[in-house]
Amino acid sequence: MERMEKRIRIVIADDHPLVTEGFCSVIEQNYRDIQVVAAVGNGRDAVAEEERLDPDVLLMDIKMPIMDGIAAVREIRRRKPEAKIIMLTTYNEK
Numbered sequence: 284m285e286r287m288e289k290r291i292r293i294v295i296a297d298d299h300p301l302v303t304e305g306f307c308s309v310i311e312q313n314y315r316d317i318q319v320v321a322a323v324g325n326g327r328d329a330v331a332e333e334e335r336l337d338p339d340v341l342l343m344d345i346k347m348p349i350m351d352g353i354a355a356v357r358e359i360r361r362r363k364p365e366a367k368i369i370m371l372t373t374y375n376e377k
Contacts, residue, residue, distance in 0.1 A: 290318040294336060296329035296352065297322075297344040297371075306342065326350030330358045333366065345372035 293310070297303045303322045310317050321332040326343075327350040333341060341359070345352040352370060359366050 288316060290316055291340060292318050292320045292336070292338040293340045293342060294329065294332050294338045295319060295322045295342045296324070296326065296332075296347065296355065297342075298324045298347040299344075300324070302344075324348070326352055326355030326358075329355045333359050334362070339367060341366065341368045343368055343370050345370055346374075 295303055295306050297306070303324070307319050307322055310319055320336050320338055323329050323332055325347045329341065329343060329347075329352075330350070332338075343352040343355060347355075350358075352372070356368055356370070359368065
């Protein structure tokens with residue numbers, strides 16, 4: 284019988300659809316052991332999807348509408364301190 288490997292379940296939160304689509308595409312094409320279970324465009328939805336799906340990792344942009352990534356991380360960590368979160372962002376200013 285074939286052994287089933289557990290895939291790493293990830294939620295991506297970024298308000299730029301091209302960035303989100305890019306991450307999803309790279310992951311799907313190159314990492315069979317990672318599964319994108321949700322992709323959202325703001326921090327409020329990231330908090331909701333984290334609670335609903337209980338992913339292994341969140342990939343979170345810092346600057347997003349409705350609720351930014353910092354506030355979303357605070358909310359998630361309040362409820363689940365052990366959550367694994369990778370923060371990313373881009374800024375034009377130094």
